[in-house]
Amino acid sequence: MSSCCVVLASTVDLTGKTHISRSDAAAVHAAVSCRLPLMACCPAGDIAATQYALASGIRDVHAGMRQAAADCELVWIGSGAMEHGGDAMAAQIAEDLNASLLFDVLEYRRENSGRVIIRDAGRGSREVLLAQGRLVLVVSDSASRPPYVSRYRRQQSRELAEAVRHSQGTSAVSGTDLQPMAPLVSREDWQISRPRTRMAPGAAGDAAGAAATGGAADRLNSAFGINATAPSDFGSLLAEADPETSARQLLRYLIHHGFVQSAHPATEEFPPPQPAAVPVDQPGAMSSTDRAIDALTAAYPAAHMPGQLSSRILRRPRHTENIALVARETTSFRRAGDVSPLILPRQTTQGLTPPCSGSYSILPDAFMRVRRQPRPLIPMMPLTSITPTLIPTRERSGGIARRPRPCGHAPRPSRGPFPLRGSD
Amino acid sequence: MTSGEDVTREILGNIPPWLTMVFYVLTALAAVLAAAGFVGRIRRYRRAAAPTDRDRPRSWSRAFRSGMAWLLFQEPLRRDRFAGTAHLLMTYGFFILFVGTCLVFLEHDTPLHFFYGWFYLLASCVVDAGGLAFLVGLGMFLWRRCRGRGTLLPNGWWVASLSWLLAAIGITGFLLEGARISQHFPEFERWSFVGYATATGLWAVGLGGDTAPTVHRLLWCLHAALCVAFFALLPWQFFGHMVYGLVSWSVRTERARSELRPALVASSPGVQQLSEFPWTDLLQTDACTTCGRCDSVCPANEAGRPLQPRSVVLNLRFALDHTPQPSLLESIAADTLWSCTTCTACNEACPVGIDVYGKIVEMRRGRVEAGIVPEAAEQLFDAVASQNNPWGRPDTSRMEWAQGLELPVAQPDEPVELLYWIGCAGSFDPDGQSVAAAMVRLLKHLQIRFHVLGRREGCTGDPARRLGEEGLYREQAEKVIATLRSHGATRILTHCPHCFNVFRNEYRHLLPASDRDRWQVIHHTEFLAELAAQGRLNASRQLTETVTFHDPCYLGRGNGVVAAPRQVLEKAVALPIVEMPRHGRESFCCGAGGGGFAVDVPGTERIENVRVREAQATGASTVVTGCPFCRVMLRTGAQASAAGGMRVRDLAEVVAEAEGV
Numbered sequence A: 001m002s003s004c005c006v007v008l009a010s011t012v013d014l015t016g017k018t019h020i021s022r023s024d025a026a027a028v029h030a031a032v033s034c035r036l037p038l039m040a041c042c043p044a045g046d047i048a049a050t051q052y053a054l055a056s057g058i059r060d061v062h063a064g065m066r067q068a069a070a071d072c073e074l075v076w077i078g079s080g081a082m083e084h085g086g087d088a089m090a091a092q093i094a095e096d097l098n099a100s101l102l103f104d105v106l107e108y109r110r111e112n113s114g115r116v117i118i119r120d121a122g123r124g125s126r127e128v129l130l131a132q133g134r135l136v137l138v139v140s141d142s143a144s145r146p147p148y149v150s151r152y153r154r155q156q157s158r159e160l161a162e163a164v165r166h167s168q169g170t171s172a173v174s175g176t177d178l179q180p181m182a183p184l185v186s187r188e189d190w191q192i193s194r195p196r197t198r199m200a201p202g203a204a205g206d207a208a209g210a211a212a213t214g215g216a217a218d219r220l221n222s223a224f225g226i227n228a229t230a231p232s233d234f235g236s237l238l239a240e241a242d243p244e245t246s247a248r249q250l251l252r253y254l255i256h257h258g259f260v261q262s263a264h265p266a267t268e269e270f271p272p273p274q275p276a277a278v279p280v281d282q283p284g285a286m287s288s289t290d291r292a293i294d295a296l297t298a299a300y301p302a303a304h305m306p307g308q309l310s311s312r313i314l315r316r317p318r319h320t321e322n323i324a325l326v327a328r329e330t331t332s333f334r335r336a337g338d339v340s341p342l343i344l345p346r347q348t349t350q351g352l353t354p355p356c357s358g359s360y361s362i363l364p365d366a367f368m369r370v371r372r373q374p375r376p377l378i379p380m381m382p383l384t385s386i387t388p389t390l391i392p393t394r395e396r397s398g399g400i401a402r403r404p405r406p407c408g409h410a411p412r413p414s415r416g417p418f419p420l421r422g423s424d
Numbered sequence B: 001m002t003s004g005e006d007v008t009r010e011i012l013g014n015i016p017p018w019l020t021m022v023f024y025v026l027t028a029l030a031a032v033l034a035a036a037g038f039v040g041r042i043r044r045y046r047r048a049a050a051p052t053d054r055d056r057p058r059s060w061s062r063a064f065r066s067g068m069a070w071l072l073f074q075e076p077l078r079r080d081r082f083a084g085t086a087h088l089l090m091t092y093g094f095f096i097l098f099v100g101t102c103l104v105f106l107e108h109d110t111p112l113h114f115f116y117g118w119f120y121l122l123a124s125c126v127v128d129a130g131g132l133a134f135l136v137g138l139g140m141f142l143w144r145r146c147r148g149r150g151t152l153l154p155n156g157w158w159v160a161s162l163s164w165l166l167a168a169i170g171i172t173g174f175l176l177e178g179a180r181i182s183q184h185f186p187e188f189e190r191w192s193f194v195g196y197a198t199a200t201g202l203w204a205v206g207l208g209g210d211t212a213p214t215v216h217r218l219l220w221c222l223h224a225a226l227c228v229a230f231f232a233l234l235p236w237q238f239f240g241h242m243v244y245g246l247v248s249w250s251v252r253t254e255r256a257r258s259e260l261r262p263a264l265v266a267s268s269p270g271v272q273q274l275s276e277f278p279w280t281d282l283l284q285t286d287a288c289t290t291c292g293r294c295d296s297v298c299p300a301n302e303a304g305r306p307l308q309p310r311s312v313v314l315n316l317r318f319a320l321d322h323t324p325q326p327s328l329l330e331s332i333a334a335d336t337l338w339s340c341t342t343c344t345a346c347n348e349a350c351p352v353g354i355d356v357y358g359k360i361v362e363m364r365r366g367r368v369e370a371g372i373v374p375e376a377a378e379q380l381f382d383a384v385a386s387q388n389n390p391w392g393r394p395d396t397s398r399m400e401w402a403q404g405l406e407l408p409v410a411q412p413d414e415p416v417e418l419l420y421w422i423g424c425a426g427s428f429d430p431d432g433q434s435v436a437a438a439m440v441r442l443l444k445h446l447q448i449r450f451h452v453l454g455r456r457e458g459c460t461g462d463p464a465r466r467l468g469e470e471g472l473y474r475e476q477a478e479k480v481i482a483t484l485r486s487h488g489a490t491r492i493l494t495h496c497p498h499c500f501n502v503f504r505n506e507y508r509h510l511l512p513a514s515d516r517d518r519w520q521v522i523h524h525t526e527f528l529a530e531l532a533a534q535g536r537l538n539a540s541r542q543l544t545e546t547v548t549f550h551d552p553c554y555l556g557r558g559n560g561v562v563a564a565p566r567q568v569l570e571k572a573v574a575l576p577i578v579e580m581p582r583h584g585r586e587s588f589c590c591g592a593g594g595g596g597f598a599v600d601v602p603g604t605e606r607i608e609n610v611r612v613r614e615a616q617a618t619g620a621s622t623v624v625t626g627c628p629f630c631r632v633m634l635r636t637g638a639q640a641s642a643a644g645g646m647r648v649r650d651l652a653e654v655v656a657e658a659e660g661v
Helices: A022-033 A047-055 A065-069 A079-085 A089-097 A151-156 A158-166 A216-223 A243-256 A288-299 A310-314 A346-351 B017-047 B060-073 B081-109 B117-147 B157-184 B187-191 B193-204 B209-233 B237-250 B279-287 B293-297 B309-320 B334-338 B345-349 B356-370 B375-387 B423-428 B430-445 B462-466 B470-487 B497-510 B524-533 B563-572 B607-617 B628-640 B651-659
Strands: A004-007 A038-042 A060-063 A074-077 A100-111 A114-122 A125-131 A135-139 A171-174 B418-421 B491-494 B520-523 B547-550 B622-625 B647-650
Touching: A004 A022, A022 A038, A022 A047, A022 A074, A022 A079, A022 A135, A038 A047, A047 A060, A047 A151, A047 A158, A065 A079, A074 A089, A079 A089, A079 A135, A089 A100, A089 A135, A100 A125, A114 A135, A151 A158, A151 B470, B017 B209, B017 B237, B017 B279, B060 B237, B081 B117, B081 B157, B117 B157, B117 B187, B117 B193, B157 B193, B157 B209, B157 B237, B187 B193, B193 B209, B209 B237, B237 B279, B279 B309, B279 B356, B293 B309, B293 B345, B309 B356, B334 B356, B345 B356, B356 B462, B375 B462, B375 B470, B418 B430, B423 B430, B423 B628, B430 B628, B430 B647, B430 B651, B462 B470, B462 B497, B470 B497, B491 B497, B491 B524, B497 B520, B520 B524, B524 B563, B524 B651, B547 B563, B547 B607, B563 B651, B607 B628, B622 B628, B622 B651, B628 B647, B647 B651
Parallel strands: A004 A038, A004 A074, A038 A060, A074 A135, A100 A135, B418 B491, B491 B520, B547 B622, B622 B647
Antiparallel strands: A060 A171, A100 A114, A114 A125
16 A cells, blocks of 8 residues: 655754754645655654644654655655754665655655656756656755644644653554644635834934835835835736747846856846857757847847846856756746746756755666656646746745736635725 | 593504405514524524633623613714714614504504503604604715715615615605594694604695595505515624624623633634634624724724725625535635734724624634644744744843843742733833833832843743734743742733733633732833822923823723823823824724734735824824834834834833933
């Protein structure tokens, strides 16, 4: 029978407080949302981790990290567990199970064709993999925020956690009254709530006449001389344009932030496109698509946002690698918190060597198959189906602005006949 | 003549028996329909959760008295003078007409015989006066509605239909009476002054005399049909507020306005389904009159946040009417719930005692249990749980603010008489630190013996509780209570209204009954007022500011402390106070409550800016307040305002300056 296991452990921060890392929490909730028979493995005596697993609705919790070697189809491991069990732990578990091992996993979902895993390939890029067979997945610390586990749930599982603590190695507890928590993403609407920022005493007090009303973002804009037409109205900050203009703006955005390299990296103003001087198959050569986009870029001088300083462009990160671009096609996907379509380096998708150093992959072909042709990415959402928008950089950090609802989402259910202003 | 049995009228005269029979049958049907409606509602309430002990009406006799007082005096309605007067006229008029109709029924359908002579004349006069009052009240409402100004009612036909139906009933009633009188014009009917005037009018337009019986019969049919329809519709929609509103007010829980009700713990705290609400809450959704007073006072609504208390209640009612009932996680948007500042202005304004604040926090609790909380709230929970303060600053730095102040820190288990509770804002927030320092200087200057707990203080759990984390609140409360009990403190002084409210109203329920009145909790504004009354505050420095006082919600509206700070300002500091339009119990929130200082839902405006503008409009140069959170928010608003230059200070700081310390 296919089953699922999650390995987690608590970590201690600099102030000596014990907590569950985001990676471990995300591993637990990813495992819970798999809806397979599930067990959790925590270090013996790690009451915080045990309590967390029980509070999340896992009914079968084991004291001991290697219980995962049991016959499991899917093993989730958090970074806290890796810290506790050592770097080789995940590899050992994978070897015991004869399973594929993946690090820095961000998302997981099951589709008809197999399991789709999105992993962090570093430098802002994501890798989408299609997998079959057994899997050991080490969850990234930058995985999406898991649901909050309330103190009440933790209190309810305290006694059971104590029981696990006193047992060593064997299955110590099974069954709590707590229902498994539902995954957050499927239940939550996009929230506009955000942390409140406060002004330091005297920050703007004497700047009489320089009115800075509205939200923190508006005040920041005001401080930088950016005129937001409607304070706090983030919808007004979305610039709608035709696909060609959007593509140009997107490219400028990506070049500016160092996600891709420009053909003319040192210049702020792009010169007119030159004919390709080298054959396409030479290293560093540009494909026809590359050339077309660079031509577009060149034809479109770098527009400045109001108040934008030219030094911002000069400060952009320098590239140490010479990676050509491949994902020029109309392939993109978005997830909560992302605002720009993702473009993967060619090496990542073709050579299976993720650019992030320090991690390794065991990818037996029998279990893992990466879709290479005809597209490097699994098509999630054609770019043309997205309403072309340009979202300011400052909204990237997520949780701030209302963003367009991703395509394919069901419309928000009716909230009754009495509409709330701004609720939809 | 007036004492004779001939001074009366024929009841149901000119009405054929078959029509009377139809009327009785229809009335019975309407009664059955109404009864079915009420029974359906009662069944629905019975399926709901039972209210906690604290939410049950204390006794039915008390509930009855409360309901009668509401019916007779309508004090909550009269806060809006125009609407209150109109409603009072309508209610009294309706009641008189109802009693008049009952008298007619008793005379006609029972062996009793009393409806003649002086009694008849007086009854006619009083019923006519009642009818007139009814129509005048109704006319005031309709005039306001048609004029389109000042009315907060929604424009739904189902709201207007009640007014028009009642107006039609009242007008056809008088026309009916006029048609009856116009047949013979008996002299004694002059006592029915409105009816007689109507009869004269009908005669003048040619509907008296021979045509009067026909007109009378037609009007009787119309009037009877309208009355029957009214009774049949009584349990439904807007019509039901006449019954549900009265019951809702009667069974409401009498507690301090800002005291949060205990969590409903069936399987977990909070509610995620409508059926998890107690029946009192479901009754309140039916009781909503849609008057919109809650919306008009809601700071979140005024600031353009996606929260309108009335819509929350009406959407709950809408969901309740649906089968299957949708989950509350779907019915009420997340941002709506997180927009609330728990200022309780909606509860204060509601004329039928609906507890919107309690419902919102209950739904927040449900969301927390479902794991759906904003990231900012989650950070606050983690900060409270790990660092014992909502800012997440290291707990070890709690007393850094007091360097150089030489605070008397109580040793573990040392008995303490007066305990000065600094609170997290006083310890970690620069604005709060300034308030705490001023208060400490004052206490030392006045040679008042006090102690602080130092690093053994911790978050009371108030922000976590308002954000729906009941479990965390319990953990924090148990820790704080254990610390306080170990010192045997009898008097707790605090400058934070949130701590004050929790200590005074909410920790009591976690204590054994014998310990509940052990602590006297006092806010620093009350404490300073006491000192002023004792003549111990002698301002050595004359301040020359014009001040306005901003009442913190948890102090003024929440706990009724309104006079004390004003007494201090007027008597001890001799500062002229210019009141803002919304002050005292009707004060406007600063936006920090309910975790609002950490979780921000953007609107078209910031709440504190609205308040600062109101303060500036008074012409005062300084806003004085009694809450460190209000101080932060208002100062931020003042900095952001175009005029700028407005000072925001705490009462303790003003007094300390006046005292020269």
